[in-house]
Amino acid sequence: MSIVDVRDTVVPIRSRIRNAYIDFEAMTVSVVAVITDAVRDGRPVVGFGFNSNGRYNAQGLLRDRFVPRLLRAAREHPATLLDPSGANLDPQAIWPILMRNEKPGGHGERSVAVGVLDMALWDATAKIAGVPLWRLLADRFNGGAADSQVFVYAAGGYYHPDKGDAGLREEMRSYLERGYSVVKMKIGGAGLDEDLRRIETVVDDVLDGAADRLAVDANGRFDLGTALAYGEALGPLGVRWYEEPADPLDFKLHSVLSERYPGPLATGENLFSHLDARNLIRHGGMRGDRDILQFDPALSYGLTEYLRTLDMLDQHGWSRRRCIPHGGHQFALNIAAGLGLGGNESYPDVFEPFNGFADHIPVESSLVKLPDEPGLALETKSELYRSVLKPLAQL
Numbered sequence: 001m002s003i004v005d006v007r008d009t010v011v012p013i014r015s016r017i018r019n020a021y022i023d024f025e026a027m028t029v030s031v032v033a034v035i036t037d038a039v040r041d042g043r044p045v046v047g048f049g050f051n052s053n054g055r056y057n058a059q060g061l062l063r064d065r066f067v068p069r070l071l072r073a074a075r076e077h078p079a080t081l082l083d084p085s086g087a088n089l090d091p092q093a094i095w096p097i098l099m100r101n102e103k104p105g106g107h108g109e110r111s112v113a114v115g116v117l118d119m120a121l122w123d124a125t126a127k128i129a130g131v132p133l134w135r136l137l138a139d140r141f142n143g144g145a146a147d148s149q150v151f152v153y154a155a156g157g158y159y160h161p162d163k164g165d166a167g168l169r170e171e172m173r174s175y176l177e178r179g180y181s182v183v184k185m186k187i188g189g190a191g192l193d194e195d196l197r198r199i200e201t202v203v204d205d206v207l208d209g210a211a212d213r214l215a216v217d218a219n220g221r222f223d224l225g226t227a228l229a230y231g232e233a234l235g236p237l238g239v240r241w242y243e244e245p246a247d248p249l250d251f252k253l254h255s256v257l258s259e260r261y262p263g264p265l266a267t268g269e270n271l272f273s274h275l276d277a278r279n280l281i282r283h284g285g286m287r288g289d290r291d292i293l294q295f296d297p298a299l300s301y302g303l304t305e306y307l308r309t310l311d312m313l314d315q316h317g318w319s320r321r322r323c324i325p326h327g328g329h330q331f332a333l334n335i336a337a338g339l340g341l342g343g344n345e346s347y348p349d350v351f352e353p354f355n356g357f358a359d360h361i362p363v364e365s366s367l368v369k370l371p372d373e374p375g376l377a378l379e380t381k382s383e384l385y386r387s388v389l390k391p392l393a394q395l
Ligand SMILES: O=C([O-])CC(=O)C(=O)O
Pocket: 019, 053, 054, 155, 217, 219, 269, 326, 327, 345
């Protein structure tokens, strides 16, 4: 078998929302379809991948470097893409082919291009094996143990020009109505007083005072003084976690904050390699008994790299249950179930049509089950499949 073509497209996920650092007026996603000549159910197997929000499409990198490397290997050395049986792809063998002639360091952007391709390769591999990705991962890397359901929380609470406190409350209430018990909102895009008012109205008027059901996300906005000032206000409230207080690469700042802020901190969505993740663990003062690690495999060189990150965490005595990836996609959901992570993000209302999970599986008590269809089962997200994936693959 072989890879016969790779198609890619760019889809806008433009919206008027804003976090503390960026707005999403020009946000885009790269989508790829890896077409194989393996046939299942009378059709060629196609693997799909896409990046999550926050980084823009990687079309230039995909077309200049990563797709040509893959297609050239498929043409000239097809066996190098395959597992020893020769009957399926081997994404872990393909990864170094994609990364040939790439220097170390400076992780970001190319990590998105590789992440999108790697997602599609794992999708195709599981489809060829005829199993859901979560099952393939559990059997291959987790002694066969898969979680039957995954903790998910509703991320939203963005700043929006037309939305006041009433709109924020309504949004958060609607997440609870849709089965989520933990929600997340943005901070740091207003002053501390205004943010505290926004937090308090959600905690008091929507969550019956249960602040441990509300996470807050500053998107890397604060300097040390501001991060500490917010921490002093958030600590006594007891929010679920305080996310990305400061620049993701300022490990010293994180370690100082972690000495002063007793509650859980969360970060990692903007660290794009297992080496950057290791620096966070080594130098960021993260606490293995409470903090949350949000590395997003779609943005950070894919599942192949994420497996290295999990190995690194094992070596540092961290439980995988501390990992709740950013990105709200079905890729990380499969990884969470198959490898025993602590949960996965969900965006019930933003970043359509890439948000959310299988159409027919509801969220209940902030838990979601996984589909049984092979691969990532992105086909179970009908709007994504109809409007983006099917036309791209020309199925
Ligand atoms: O607003 C964003 O960039 C997304 C984000 O931080 C998250 O989902 O945690």
